[in-house]
Amino acid sequence: MHLFPEKEWLFILLVISLVIWLIFLGNSSLRDWDEGTYALVAREIYRTGNWLYPTLQGEPFLLKPPLMQWLIACCYQIGGVQELTTRLPGAVLTAVGVPLLYLVGRLAFKQSLPALFAALVYLTMLPVVRHGRLAMLDGMTISFFLLLLFCLLKARQNRRYALGVGFCLGLIILTKGMVVLLLGAIACLFLFADRQLALLKSPYLWVGILLGNAPAIAWYTAQWQHYGNTFLEVHFQAQAFDRLIQPVEGHSGPVWYYLFELLKYGFPWLLFLPGGLYLAWKKRHTTWGSLVLLGTIVYLVTISFMRTKLPWYIMPVYPFLALAIGANLSEVWQSCDFRVRTWTIFLAIIAIAGLGGCVYFLIKKEPILIVMSIVLAISMSIAAWLVKHRDRKFIPVLFTGMYLVLILLVSSQSWIWELKEAFPVKPVAALIRQHALPGTTIYSSFAYNRPSLDFYSDCKVISASVAVLKEQFYHQSYLLLDHPTLQQIILSEYQVLGTANNFTLISPSIK
Missing domain, CATH: 3.40.50 (Rossmann fold)
Structure with missing residues (x-):
């Protein structure tokens, strides 16, 4: 797996990420609710030039900060109002998260192989690809958070990188508002766990926080002065804190709601998650172990006990899971320690499901999805055969197979299956x-x-x-x-x- 030096891996990861996030990006209609809403707000910014006080069909839009809508409005000015330009900013920024995760992993693991595997796992996770292609806030929020973690880790060697921490916090605030409290808490706990307390005395960190958050503070101050308490009630109370204590608009679920989301869309990588989390626990005193455990536990526990449940709330946990899975796959690659029976059975089940999908899509006359199902069945069958023979090449087969499956999925018009509802x-x-x-x-x-x-x-x-x-x-x-x-x-x-x-x-x- 050491075919290329680090810079070339970064370039390759960026290119293959941009391909999967940008190919046929405008081939389907916008989805309710977020996509349609953000497109409406961005179009009004584009038409009226009212960048500071965004509106939704003439009414004040107080639900979210405006960074995504600003970026979409800029794309409208360049490429016109269409699906492609609506989704482009979020898709590009989500794609950048893949090489960013590689950089974070490279610094956390202090070696390239688990970092590379983690980035490729993240690249081929269905929820990450799908939601990152939509005009939604989660993919770009994750990328800003990964950049923040990179700056934190890099600041151990060069304190000037601490400047970037504050700017990343400001970008997260301008993208998704109060989620910065949870992500910032994870970063702060990691700072303590990684014994980087000396960074808290660095003037670069505090100057970065001051300058990086200044645009967000200015925007929030302008909204409060313009709309008064109405802005505070809608933006902070209804959209943020109410979601902690009560189901908003009927979106509720049990405590295990997000575990079920992982089970629905996490395969085949979910097979390697228990081993990855076990490794993280064994190495909890290392940089990568503490990062994975803190990020996974703090984030999952928090959203699980929130009363409002929505599928995309789980998105920021995927980079931590990818790091854990990448560590496990790296261990398997280097030590050839296989769980032959379990992995073979589950990969064979996925292959059989691919054959079932092939029959289903034949009946539905969906040629691209038929090919997708065949690729899934073949790649999982080969991987199962390789696992049975304790051949570590099953790992690149899984990466290649999942990448091709996702490319075929997004090439069809079925990647936003909610449109059929x-x-x-x-x-x-x-x-x-x-x-x-x-x-x-x-x-x-x-x-x-x-x-x-x-x-x-x-x-x-x-x-x-x-x-x-x-x-x-x-x-x-x-x-x-x-x-x-x-x-x-x-x-x-x-x-x-x-x-x-x-x-x-x-x-x-x-x-």
Whole structure:
């Protein structure tokens, strides 16, 4: 595995990361909720030039800090308003996290092989690839945090790197707000565990914190002065602290919710996680051991006991898991210590699942996913055979197989499978744009509001009950009705403007 020197590995990791995060990035519609919402906010920044006080359809957007929306608005200015430019900033910054994790691992392990394995594991984790390609905040937040850890570790050799710690904290705040308290606490605990207390006396650290956080402090101060207590209540109370003590918008789950998320999407790397965590515990007094244990335990325990549960909250734990798995794979590579029976059985099960997927996608007539399933079945079968024969080459086979599987997945239009949970928005949005002026408020019989529909239609589509629909109709509003509601609702004269995806757009008749 020592084919290339460190700089070349960094370049290779960056290139293959950019490929998997950027290929066919704009081939699917924006997803509800975050993607559609951030795209709406960024488009209003782009159109109005109101960078300091972002709005969502004319109303103050107080939920999140604006760094992601600023970056998307910049991309809109360069490449126009489209899916690709919406997702580009987050995807690029997430991809940079792979070489950053290699650098962190190189400093933590003091050797390159486990660092390389950790970076490749992170590169081929399904949740990391998928969420990093979406216009969401988690991938770029992780990359800023990895940069922070790199600066902390590098500061042991050169105190000037401590300047970067403060700037990374500021970037995290401007991206995802109060999550900086949890990530900052992990970094601080690691500082103590790694016996770097002398760094706390370094003027570089405190100057970096002062300068790096100045833009975030200035932005928060401007919002508070402009919106008053409303900003504090929405941004801090509703969006941050309420999520600790109560389920927000019904997003709840048991304490083991995130362990189940790991089980759903963690294979095949989950096979090597117990061994990695055991190694970390055995070497808990080392830099990498303390980092893995602190990051995994503190972060997982905190989000597990939060009352609000969402799948992407688990994202920042993946770099720590990748480091643990990378350490275990490195140990296997060097010592050829195999758990033959367990690994062979599980890899064979994944191979059989790949064959099952092949049959399923044949029925669904999804050619790219058929090829994906075949690649998964073949690579896992080869890896299982190599494990059975105690051949360490199963590790590069797993990396190659998973990389190709993920490339094929994102090349299809199924990598955002949530889009199939509701009607496709683009045909309905095209119908609305054809008949309604931008900014028009339209009332819909659909069960909930969809920011993606608002984005594509350039109108505000509000979900409403039948009673409200009737009331708004007599106030000369457009209605977007599904067929059962259209047959059920009793209205006076109206005109049908068009139909798309089983939705009909109607307006009061012009007398």
